[in-house]
Amino acid sequence: MAHSRRYFAGFAVLLACTLWAFAVRVGTAAPDFTAMDSHGRSETLSQYRGHFVVLEWTNNGCPFTRKHYESGNMQALQRRWTRRGVIWLTILSSAPGRQGYMTATEENAYLAREHAAPTAAILDPTGVLGRLYDAKTTPDMVVIDPDGKVIYEGAIDDHATTDPADIPHSKNYVSEALSEAMSGEAVAVSYTRSYGCSVKYSGAE
Amino acid sequence: MRLCRAISIGCAVLLAAVATAAAAAAPTPPRATITAKHVSVTLLIPPQQLFPGESFTAGLEFQMEPGWHIYWINAGDSGEPPTVQWNLPAGITAGSMEFPPPQRLPLGPLMDFGYENQVVFPVAMHVTADFHPALPQTRIAAHLNWLVCREVCIPGKGDLSVSRTSLRAAPALAVTDAAAKAVVARYESLLPKPLPAGDTAHFRSTPQGFLLDVETGVRDRAAQFFPLDQTVIANAAPQPAKPLPNGIQLALTKDENLQSAPQELNGLIELPDGAAYFIHATRGALQQSAGIAGSAGHLAGILGFAFLGGMILNLMPCVFPVLFIKALALVQSSRQERRHLRAHGWIYTLGILISFWAIVAVLLSLRAAGRELGWGFQFQSPLFLALVAMLFFFLGLALAGQFDLGLSLTSAGGSLAQRHGLAGSFFTGVLAMVVATPCTAPFMGAAVGYALAHSAGVSLAVFTALALGLAAPYLLLAYFPGWARVLPRPGRWMEILKQAISVPIFGTAIWLVWVFGQVAGMTALGFLLVAFLLLAIAGWFLGHWPGRRVPSVVAALIVAGAVAVPVWAVRSFGLPPSSDAAEIAQLIQHGKLAAANVWQPFTPSLLAQARAQGRPVFVDFTASWCLSCQVNERLILDNAAVEQGFRETGVALLRADWTDQNPVITQTLAALGRSGVPTYAIYPADPSAPAQVLPEVLTSGIVLHALNSLPKPDRQSAAVARPISQ
Numbered sequence: 001m002a003h004s005r006r007y008f009a010g011f012a013v014l015l016a017c018t019l020w021a022f023a024v025r026v027g028t029a030a031p032d033f034t035a036m037d038s039h040g041r042s043e044t045l046s047q048y049r050g051h052f053v054v055l056e057w058t059n060n061g062c063p064f065t066r067k068h069y070e071s072g073n074m075q076a077l078q079r080r081w082t083r084r085g086v087i088w089l090t091i092l093s094s095a096p097g098r099q100g101y102m103t104a105t106e107e108n109a110y111l112a113r114e115h116a117a118p119t120a121a122i123l124d125p126t127g128v129l130g131r132l133y134d135a136k137t138t139p140d141m142v143v144i145d146p147d148g149k150v151i152y153e154g155a156i157d158d159h160a161t162t163d164p165a166d167i168p169h170s171k172n173y174v175s176e177a178l179s180e181a182m183s184g185e186a187v188a189v190s191y192t193r194s195y196g197c198s199v200k201y202s203g204a205e
Numbered sequence: 206m207r208l209c210r211a212i213s214i215g216c217a218v219l220l221a222a223v224a225t226a227a228a229a230a231a232p233t234p235p236r237a238t239i240t241a242k243h244v245s246v247t248l249l250i251p252p253q254q255l256f257p258g259e260s261f262t263a264g265l266e267f268q269m270e271p272g273w274h275i276y277w278i279n280a281g282d283s284g285e286p287p288t289v290q291w292n293l294p295a296g297i298t299a300g301s302m303e304f305p306p307p308q309r310l311p312l313g314p315l316m317d318f319g320y321e322n323q324v325v326f327p328v329a330m331h332v333t334a335d336f337h338p339a340l341p342q343t344r345i346a347a348h349l350n351w352l353v354c355r356e357v358c359i360p361g362k363g364d365l366s367v368s369r370t371s372l373r374a375a376p377a378l379a380v381t382d383a384a385a386k387a388v389v390a391r392y393e394s395l396l397p398k399p400l401p402a403g404d405t406a407h408f409r410s411t412p413q414g415f416l417l418d419v420e421t422g423v424r425d426r427a428a429q430f431f432p433l434d435q436t437v438i439a440n441a442a443p444q445p446a447k448p449l450p451n452g453i454q455l456a457l458t459k460d461e462n463l464q465s466a467p468q469e470l471n472g473l474i475e476l477p478d479g480a481a482y483f484i485h486a487t488r489g490a491l492q493q494s495a496g497i498a499g500s501a502g503h504l505a506g507i508l509g510f511a512f513l514g515g516m517i518l519n520l521m522p523c524v525f526p527v528l529f530i531k532a533l534a535l536v537q538s539s540r541q542e543r544r545h546l547r548a549h550g551w552i553y554t555l556g557i558l559i560s561f562w563a564i565v566a567v568l569l570s571l572r573a574a575g576r577e578l579g580w581g582f583q584f585q586s587p588l589f590l591a592l593v594a595m596l597f598f599f600l601g602l603a604l605a606g607q608f609d610l611g612l613s614l615t616s617a618g619g620s621l622a623q624r625h626g627l628a629g630s631f632f633t634g635v636l637a638m639v640v641a642t643p644c645t646a647p648f649m650g651a652a653v654g655y656a657l658a659h660s661a662g663v664s665l666a667v668f669t670a671l672a673l674g675l676a677a678p679y680l681l682l683a684y685f686p687g688w689a690r691v692l693p694r695p696g697r698w699m700e701i702l703k704q705a706i707s708v709p710i711f712g713t714a715i716w717l718v719w720v721f722g723q724v725a726g727m728t729a730l731g732f733l734l735v736a737f738l739l740l741a742i743a744g745w746f747l748g749h750w751p752g753r754r755v756p757s758v759v760a761a762l763i764v765a766g767a768v769a770v771p772v773w774a775v776r777s778f779g780l781p782p783s784s785d786a787a788e789i790a791q792l793i794q795h796g797k798l799a800a801a802n803v804w805q806p807f808t809p810s811l812l813a814q815a816r817a818q819g820r821p822v823f824v825d826f827t828a829s830w831c832l833s834c835q836v837n838e839r840l841i842l843d844n845a846a847v848e849q850g851f852r853e854t855g856v857a858l859l860r861a862d863w864t865d866q867n868p869v870i871t872q873t874l875a876a877l878g879r880s881g882v883p884t885y886a887i888y889p890a891d892p893s894a895p896a897q898v899l900p901e902v903l904t905s906g907i908v909l910h911a912l913n914s915l916p917k918p919d920r921q922s923a924a925v926a927r928p929i930s931q
Contacts, residue, residue: 026462063352063360099357134461136282136315153462160285162352162360191462193435197358198283201313 024133026153026190030144031132035091037120038107043089050146052086052178056118056156057093057130059100059138060110062197063162068139069114071164078117081178090118093130095202100138101125127201137196143177152177154192239363243273244353248345248365249325251386254379255297255343256372259332264325264389265289265302265349271810273355274319277307279433281317281440284358287326287351292366294343296336300329305395306473306481307431308809316441318431321810323817325392338371345369391817394893397473397481404452407489408470414438414459417486419474420452427876428453430484432472436460477876478895504663508670515674549630550683554676556634561672562665569661587725591733591771594717597710599740599764604707607741608748634676724864725775732774739767807861809869812888815857819890821915823856826874826884828863833901834883841903850912856887887911 024031030053034044045053056074059065068074078088092107094100102110107121124130133142143152157170177187238247249264267275267287276284291299303326307318330345346366353359400406404420415438417430426448432438442458455474470486603609722730743763750756805811807824815822825842827834841847851858861870863882877886877898885899885908899907 024461026464061357063358131314134314161350191436191464195285196283197354198312198315198317200356203313 024142024150024153026150028150029148030142030150033129033132035122035124035129037122038104038111039120040104041120043120043122045144045148048087049148052081052146052181053144054081054086054088054174054178055133055142055144056088056090057135057138057140057199058090059092059094059197059200060102061099062138064160064196065138067162067164067167068156069116071167072115073164073167074139075114075116077172077174081175082117082119084182086178088118090116090121091124091129091135092121093124093127093135094200095127096125098200098202099197100200125202127199130199130201135199137194138199139196140194140199141174143174143181145181151181151187152190153194155194155196158192160195237365237367239349239365241361241363242353242359243270243355244268244275244351244361246349246351246363246365248347248367249382249385249389250330250345250367250369251382251389252369252379253381254370254372254376255332255336255338256375257296257332257334257336258375261330262389262393263299263328263330263345264385264392265328265347266323266325266388267320267351268323269321269353271322273353274310274317274321275324275351275353277318277320277431278304279318279431279435281310281319282315283312284317284319284354285352287349289328289350290348292346292348294336294338294345296333296338297343297345298331298333300331302326302328303393303396305392306397306475306479309429311441314441318440322814325388327389327393327396336371338373341371342368343371391892395479395481397483400482400484405489406470406474406484406486408457408486409488410466411456413456414442415457415470417455417457417470417484418449418452418489419455419482419484419486420449421474421476421482422451424448424450425453425476426878427477428455429475430455430457430472431475432470434467434471437463437467437470479892504666507667511667511670512674512677515671516677517674546683550676550680553630553634553683554673554680556631557676558634558669558672560635561668565664565668569664587721587729588772588775590717590721590724591729591736591775592768594714594721594733595736595740595767595771597714597717598737599744601707601710601714602741602744604710605704607744609751726778728778729771729774732778733771736767736770739763739770743767804858804860807859807870807873809873811859813892815859816888816890816892820855820857821890822859822888823851823912824859824861824873824886824888826861826863826870826879826882826886828882831882837883837885837901837903841905841908844905846905847908850909854912854915856912856915887915889915 030045032045034042037043060069065074082088090111092100092102094102102123104123107123110116111118111121122129129135135142139156141152141154141156142150145151152173154173156174157167157172159166159170173189173192176189180187237249238245245268247266247268249266250261251263252259252261265287269275276286278286280286286304287302289302293299305320305324305326307320310317310319310321344366345368346364348362348364350362351360353361400420401422404422406417406419408415408417419428425446427446428444430438430444432440437460439458439460444455444457447454447456453474457470466488468488470484472484473481474484475481718730718733721733740763743760746756746760746763804825807826812822812824825834825838827838861867861873863870863874871880874880874882874884877884877896879898883901883903885901885903886896887899888896897911899911
């Protein structure tokens with residue numbers, strides 16, 4: 001009867017909606033986005049087609065992020081890879097009032113102070129970009145190849161600690177993925193569980 | 206002389222060096238506890254003596270400030286578990302840090318696994334035969350690293366050490382720190398165990414993820430799976446459970462980036478009574494539906510209960526007025542032909558059935574979409590409450606005689622009012638269902654809980670039985686109009702009866718208005734009453750010029766305006782759900798609540814805390830729109846004998862307010878096998894003992910009997926039913 005049909009249709013639609021929750025999968029196309037950076041410029045992912053792109057989620061208060069910034073590791077990575085033509089986008093998805101949120105001025109001052117060298121720092125206070133990429137922690141790294149395909153997603157390295165002393169003997173997944181892809185090899189480790197503090201989305205407690 | 210001076214200087218330097226070295230080597234006093242930011246960590250070594258051949262369980266105790274948590278061995282989407290490095294003397298060995306079963310800690314779109322308030326990690330330690338202590342005291346030391354988080358994360362580390370007497374052989378009388386031993390033993394008892402021998406766990410891949418079948422030996426209604434592998438399951442996804450005859454089946458959503466199906470699923474399964482088992486599920490065939498045959502008889506029993514429940518529902522305060530109306534219509538039509546009467550009965554039944562099915566369909570769709578809703582949710586929307594209150598008020602006006610809606614007293618709209626007969630009966634059915642939902646009658650509670658835990662087909666069958674039960678009395682009267690003939694003949698008394706019926710209708714409207722006031726606040730309530738005034742004005746138009754087109758149109762417009770008023774008012778003035786916690790805290794502080802029993806707002810951590818303190822807990826699941834809840838509270842829970850019983854048994858009192866569809870409470874209800882209110886549960890102090898669910902129709906005797914069957918507490922805690930200390 002009419003009601004049963006309506007019920008099944010509604011059921012199917014709602015079920016489909018829940019399945020479509022998160023949209024990023026390694027090996028598939030990276031979702032395009034348009035966002036504002038800390039200099040007021042508009043950045044889109046598609047404008048960087050033809051380059052490798054690294055997305056780095058950050059929160060300057062999180063002890064895991066600070067491990068990489070205070071030791072200079074993140075800055076060194078940024079410098080090393082941007083010199084080879086990689087586009088490095090730092091993304092701040094913390095909601096206003098929460099740890100890691102910064103205004104454009106504050107972010108620019110922070111970048112200068114830390115001698116960080118990303119191509120751009122994207123401000124995402126509404127968390128739209130973070131949720132689009134299912135960013136869970138800071139740091140959370142995504143590497144995209146020149147064809148727009150996600151080739152790595154997950155942790156920055158294999159030592160999930162807050163101790164900078166672990167960095168020299170950690171395997172850096174981002175560098176490995178970029179080196180392998182640039183030399184035409186398949187990426188050996190394409191997905192790991194990212195480690196860090198949770199991304200401070202709005203409405204999350 | 207020079208030689209002497211050189212020697213004395215040399216001696217002085219040497220002495221100074223030795224002194225410094227000695228000072229540097231002097232042991233720092235051992236600290237068993239570190240108090241760090243938001244957490245304090247203690248090393249618990251229960252035995253006071255260490256001797257060869259001894260085995261004991263040490264504990265690493267973490268006490269967190271409220272709201273702060275540390276993590277399980279698989280922290281989930283973010284965070285890291287604590288780690289320990291032991292510094293042990295020769296001859297003492299330590300096993301690995303054991304992790305008690307965690308809680309799910311949701312964080313927006315993420316899900317972590319960890320512990321709040323307090324947790325002790327047991328560590329098995331053994332003193333071997335190689336233990337040859339040189340000193341009378343032996344020091345056991347540990348270096349710990351941890352991460353404690355709430356909204357932000359604070360990493361911490363520290364060194365703990367404890368000294369114990371060292372002996373060469375077992376003493377005649379071993380001395381133990383009893384309190385420490387008890388704490389460690391409690392958490393050790395919570396540790397997950399392997400599945401009972403002969404029981405297995407299998408899984409199968411599905412498009413969304415996996416179906417995990419776990420045999421636990423008993424039929425389980427709810428469970429949670431905590432994975433040990435980090436990139437296999439989507440941690441935040443809900444895990445719909447389906448009971449099996451001797452276990453449970455969980456539907457798990459896989460991690461989006463899972464490249465290939467795993468060979469094994471490793472993790473923990475936690476059951477509602479606190480039991481936890483290690484799972485190493487292999488790929489395998491699902492348990493066949495041999496279970497269905499066994500549960501068919503069970504299903505028939507449940508359907509019978511549902512039918513009975515539906516019939517009894519006719520007596521509930523929220524349905525009876527509608528039945529009154531139908532009885533009245535029956536009286537008026539008792540002279541019609543039998544066929545018409547039967548048709549009326551069936552159409553009424555159809556109205557109820559279709560409305561039930563529509564609600565069940567929506568409920569199942571929402572359940573499938575992952576939202577946790579139980580039965581009765583329509584009344585949790587303040588706008589819905591307002592509209593139904595206005596409907597009843599309008600009907601009350603018609604019945605009281607302000608205007609006449611014709612035979613179909615129960616039609617909800619102006620146009621429907623003209624369609625007396627079959628359409629009127631249909632909409633009476635719909636109305637009956639609409640008002641029945643929040644009243645969970647005794648039989649209905651268990652049936653609804655059962656149905657929602659089962660497949661869509663079973664849910665539909667149970668609700669159909671319920672709907673038929675609700676419709677049965679009227680249908681019976683329609684089929685045996687002979688019984689209707691027992692009713693008096695139409696006459697002037699009908700008019701009086703009609704006006705008298707407006708009384709329970711207005712009463713229902715008052716109840717709905719009261720609930721609306723609770724949920725949406727006083728200002729919105731004021732505006733709802735303004736809408737009532739507009740309805741009365743519309744009614745005057747209809748009454749003064751009956752049946753005329755222009756006044757009817759005017760009345761309809763006024764009604765439309767009246768409807769717009771609560772819509773706007775709820776949006777502008779609707780209150781967020783008020784929390785009693787602040788009020789209660791303030792009253793306690795001012796000593797106003799010292800002597801009375803204090804009901805604290807329910808949270809799972811408060812429940813666990815009370816049980817950890819050795820107190821049983823009485824939880825009252827209630828909602829402002831649930832009439833039977835209010836009745837039970839005023840008459841039973843607040844009466845002197847029951848209050849005395851609570852005081853004497855030292856029971857902690859928690860009230861779970863479900864007025865605003867709190868998902869945590871819905872989940873707790875599901876774990877008890879219920880999906881609606883009222884529900885009353887007594888959780889014994891022993892965390893491994895199951896909760897006792899009391900019947901919905903309470904009497905003092907039932908409550909006191911249940912309290913008396915609890916183990917007796919010690920005297921001093923029985924002075925007054927104190928709030929749970931935090």
